[in-house]
Amino acid sequence: MRYLVDQALCCGHGQCAALAPEVYGLDDDGYNKEVGHLADVEPGLEEAARTGAMACPDAAIRLFE
């Protein structure tokens, strides 16, 4: 599984990292660390990745299975 954080949509809610810290991290400015490029989800963390993606009020995280 991989994910893509939409640069235009990520506005620093930080809920992805709050709900799924094992998958998502924030940079110093409060935005998702992986904004703008495809990032891998460690095998076994797919459920957490979904939980974190669904926590984004702006649906900025797209998952690719």
Next chain:
Amino acid sequence: MKMAEVRRMDRIVVVGGGLAASRSCVALRRQGHDGDVVLIAAEPHMPYDRPPLSKGMLHGTCTDPTLPVDLTGLGVQIQLGTAATGLGPGERTVTTISGEVTYDGLVIATGARPVRLPGDGEQLLLRTVDDARVLRDRLVPGARIVVIGASWIGAEVVTAAITAGCRVTCLEAGPGPAAQVCGAEVAERFMPWWEGVDLRCGTAVARVECAGVLLQDETLVPADTVITGIGVRPETGWLEGSGLQLDRGVVVDERLRAAPGIVAVGDVAARWSPRWNRHLRITHWDDASSGPAVAAASLLAEGDSGPVYDPVPYFWSDQFGHKVQYLGRPGTEDKPEFCEPADERGWSFAWFDAERRLTAVLAVDRPRDIAQARRLLASDSPRLVAT
């Protein structure tokens, strides 16, 4: 969320038609429930997202907030335009305007309805997508719009109205914008955003009449459109006499359980929080978004173990071109302290308890302050020493 044992239920009924109800259906399927799922929704619409109603839909950037989930594809039987009118937990029956539905498990997700002021004049509320469409059509150049309430909804509606070229008056009973939630000190910082708006604070409304809004001092504020945004009340009327504990919401424990086989989630719930040591009545998007996974787990779990739902409350508002974020919950005695960042972009307030522990942060245009606050609020005994 993997459960060791999933209780086999023939039918789970979800009463509600919003985000919490929709996510509950998804969570039940995700967690292995393969019996019936029946969604009973009062509105005639498939579940939709509510934040756009006061944001994108009023600005014209969003025309359809329907949630992008295929509930029919998940095998959910959907009854739209079907209000629930009663609950009989003994018989495990939900009564609706169309008849009775029996259940093995029940999710209550009926949300909350806005408070309406007295008066016979037209008074728009902003709760449904239909409300948003009506309001959007009224926001035309020169229209006299009177918004009652200068809290989050009021500020967002005012933003859309002034963007549309309306003449806007906002009537607020408290000392300033969002003062009831954030206090007078924070409200003072919001005030400069309201230049260009006829904002009248300390102004109490008596009723809404045809010509406009009648204040308690008997002045009439003329209006083409009146919209009221002064708060919501949980939609628990249909549960009167059901035996469930109702106290400004359906009272549930930290696993969202109201009674055996019954959970409640979202705006309708008054949920016990071990972290804050009280029942919380959160009417924010996040509870409807992430609560359902725990509600579903609590329904499906055998035995008494399972996940707890006790997140740090989070809220945001987009108003006057600014992003306001609010994390945590200040105690009644906690005072806000202003933080002006060195880089001059935005500002924040932080609340501390008597032991100097951070309890809440309000950040304007500074997501980094929210990210930092999350780290402090997440730790067991966060301490932030003021410098």
